[in-house]
Amino acid sequence: MIALGPADPRYPRGLLDLRDPPDPLWVEGEVGILASRAISIVGTRRMTPYGARVARELAAACAGVGVVVVSGLAQGIDSAAHEAALDPGGITVAVLGAGIAAYLDEARGRRRRLAHAIHASGALVSEFPPPSPARSWMFAKRDTTIAALGELAIVVEAPRDSGALITAAEALRLGRPVYAVPGPIGALASAGTNALIASGEARALTDASMLITTLELSTPMRGEEEPEDAARVLDALAGSPSDPDALARRLGLSQTALARIVARLMIRGRIGTAGDGRLARR
Amino acid sequence: MSACALWGLETALVTVEVDVANGLPAFVVVGLPDAAVQEARERVRAAVRNSGYEFPLRRITVNLAPAERRKEGTGFDLAIALGILRASGQLSADVAGLCLGELALDGALRPVRGAMPRVRHAAVRGIGEALVATENAGEAAACGIPALGFRALRDVVDHLEGRARVAPSQVPPRAAAPAHLVDLAHIAGQETPKRALEIAAAGGHNLLLVGPPGTGKTMLAQALPSILPPLDDDEAIAASTVHSVAGLTDPLHPILAARPFRAPHHTASHLSLVGGGSPPRPGEASLAHCGALFLDEVAEFSTSVLDTLREPLEERSITISRAGGAATYPARFVLVAAMNPCPCGNWGDGDRECRCLPEQIERYRGRLSGPLLDRIDLRAHVPRVPYERLRDEGREASARVRERVLVACERMRARLAGTGRRTNADLTVAEVKRFCRVDAVTEGLLAEAVCARRLSARGYHRVLRVARTAADLGGSDGVREEDVALALLLRAEP
Numbered sequence: 001m002i003a004l005g006p007a008d009p010r011y012p013r014g015l016l017d018l019r020d021p022p023d024p025l026w027v028e029g030e031v032g033i034l035a036s037r038a039i040s041i042v043g044t045r046r047m048t049p050y051g052a053r054v055a056r057e058l059a060a061a062c063a064g065v066g067v068v069v070v071s072g073l074a075q076g077i078d079s080a081a082h083e084a085a086l087d088p089g090g091i092t093v094a095v096l097g098a099g100i101a102a103y104l105d106e107a108r109g110r111r112r113r114l115a116h117a118i119h120a121s122g123a124l125v126s127e128f129p130p131p132s133p134a135r136s137w138m139f140a141k142r143d144t145t146i147a148a149l150g151e152l153a154i155v156v157e158a159p160r161d162s163g164a165l166i167t168a169a170e171a172l173r174l175g176r177p178v179y180a181v182p183g184p185i186g187a188l189a190s191a192g193t194n195a196l197i198a199s200g201e202a203r204a205l206t207d208a209s210m211l212i213t214t215l216e217l218s219t220p221m222r223g224e225e226e227p228e229d230a231a232r233v234l235d236a237l238a239g240s241p242s243d244p245d246a247l248a249r250r251l252g253l254s255q256t257a258l259a260r261i262v263a264r265l266m267i268r269g270r271i272g273t274a275g276d277g278r279l280a281r282r
Numbered sequence: 283m284s285a286c287a288l289w290g291l292e293t294a295l296v297t298v299e300v301d302v303a304n305g306l307p308a309f310v311v312v313g314l315p316d317a318a319v320q321e322a323r324e325r326v327r328a329a330v331r332n333s334g335y336e337f338p339l340r341r342i343t344v345n346l347a348p349a350e351r352r353k354e355g356t357g358f359d360l361a362i363a364l365g366i367l368r369a370s371g372q373l374s375a376d377v378a379g380l381c382l383g384e385l386a387l388d389g390a391l392r393p394v395r396g397a398m399p400r401v402r403h404a405a406v407r408g409i410g411e412a413l414v415a416t417e418n419a420g421e422a423a424a425c426g427i428p429a430l431g432f433r434a435l436r437d438v439v440d441h442l443e444g445r446a447r448v449a450p451s452q453v454p455p456r457a458a459a460p461a462h463l464v465d466l467a468h469i470a471g472q473e474t475p476k477r478a479l480e481i482a483a484a485g486g487h488n489l490l491l492v493g494p495p496g497t498g499k500t501m502l503a504q505a506l507p508s509i510l511p512p513l514d515d516d517e518a519i520a521a522s523t524v525h526s527v528a529g530l531t532d533p534l535h536p537i538l539a540a541r542p543f544r545a546p547h548h549t550a551s552h553l554s555l556v557g558g559g560s561p562p563r564p565g566e567a568s569l570a571h572c573g574a575l576f577l578d579e580v581a582e583f584s585t586s587v588l589d590t591l592r593e594p595l596e597e598r599s600i601t602i603s604r605a606g607g608a609a610t611y612p613a614r615f616v617l618v619a620a621m622n623p624c625p626c627g628n629w630g631d632g633d634r635e636c637r638c639l640p641e642q643i644e645r646y647r648g649r650l651s652g653p654l655l656d657r658i659d660l661r662a663h664v665p666r667v668p669y670e671r672l673r674d675e676g677r678e679a680s681a682r683v684r685e686r687v688l689v690a691c692e693r694m695r696a697r698l699a700g701t702g703r704r705t706n707a708d709l710t711v712a713e714v715k716r717f718c719r720v721d722a723v724t725e726g727l728l729a730e731a732v733c734a735r736r737l738s739a740r741g742y743h744r745v746l747r748v749a750r751t752a753a754d755l756g757g758s759d760g761v762r763e764e765d766v767a768l769a770l771l772l773r774a775e776p
Contacts, residue, residue, distance in 0.1 A: 045639055049630070075640045110644065188635050241630060243665040244474045244771060255473060256764045263767035267731040273773075275647060276492040276623035276630055277663030 043077025063090020485751030486705030493664030
């Protein structure tokens, strides 16, 4: 683990824009990647399956073009973004709301494995001394650091009081573009993001390719086109997972016809089950 | 004098020898009796006196042979009493039959549990008749030898001495198939969960139902008995035997008429679920033998209790080892489990907001351990049915579905004859290869899934087993693409 002071040439430039840049910034992992192009993806811990899918798509798109994904390694959207960035071999940076040593000591289960996977290819960073345990005030401070590390910030899902909105506000203050993913009207998990869009503070992010264009990078060509009925099934599942009966009724397909299409999509990895047996897009 | 000991479902013929000799008055029982058998002395003494006979004031020694085998329960009372009467000259006839019954202090004869396996064992060992309490006479008569039911010790003596002969009991008729509480026609919508239930009933596949509270998971599970195929004769005896050992037999209809459906509450302990104790008793898993075991709110069961089901799901029987010996109970059942998608139950329910954190949900689902989930072939989501669909008509009744299940079972039995397997769910890997042939296109699809690591080798075989049952239900000899598609749709991924 090393500590970078603001005078260090390896210190991330973006952090110097902060009113009170972290001094020092503790880094565990690859220091060099802090100089790469990076974007911040944040969101609520109580994500919906829709939020999970969008976070994964955005993070995977960034990983595909070599942009570093910065997030906070919380449950929910943060974890989904980190995982999806790592999956295709991308690089991701986790900004912790605790000292690095304390976090690695405390974390259990899936988040512990994720932290180690991030450490292996990317970096864990923290502005708090390694042994400091998490305190609630640290998270708000951490959220502003996330905003400064990315050249733009994306809020995937956030209810009105979410910590992700702190990142959005700080990014605005720093003059970084803020993008929010629109959600269904009335969904608690999207109330904060929809409000950001409504107030004009954030631009609506409607597509992963829109993000790539914004970053002025070209996308590698996306693979095969799905046949029409398969595309209709994927379309119907875009908003939220669905049970097979409702899906068949909505598309006017017989159970058998639907099962056939779904089976093919499952085998190709485009559809999976959502843990409770409903069908969900991957 | 013959009686029969019981350990688990294992039985052993016991010869009761009585010697009445001169000496200080005493009454000793030897031959590894447990407490209940020791107490037989007091019951027998009172019953003999209160039946109007004399209890000999001499040295009485009762030996239960073979002497090294542990004996439990109250079934030896009648044999001991008759032995004393015979040895003291108050009974003039020899007793050749199996004597099985507990004595009341006034000399009345009481039923014992486990009469069925004991009488069957005696029949196999060549004993010609059984003398039992009236309540046990029905189940004893079903075991192949004449069974005589008596109300009291006095009646037994009168019968043996020829003063008042008792006729052998009739084999009681099997109860009529019971009326089912829930019919599939009572449940609106839910086509896919119903389809999963049908496959579970036909192929013996275990099923997990997941859905928000109040959507009908319990009702669906309760409709399962209405579509299960009827018990064949072997199965009826096997299932009734377990019920007899547990003391649950209905004296009027000792042979079960329908497949058992057991639904233990989620506070169930190891003992109540898989059996145990000393002497061992069968648990719910064994009482569900040849039928279904329904675990409602399966995530609320203690995880260690749930994991005890792994052995019966794998071996189709449970072996309980205790200091006194090991008992094996059969336990071939269809497991139907139901659970909410998350602790608050609203995850994925369009109308309500779920307030659970992702890690809470993961922990909740993790309560169903991986090895247990591995044994569950089918998972269906049970969604909330919108109001306008609650009233729709034209739902398929259980009777129609059951016809399809019966036809599918016929096909399955014919195919599995000689393999030792009873259901598609039990097919071995070699048999899957033999019986579940798919066309080239479908095989290509599955190969693609396995190559892309979206389907494990184990998952591949499970999909084919379920597809085999789906094809049987569709009346097809080969496994079709649509069957594989349905199996993939109903597959329980972690």
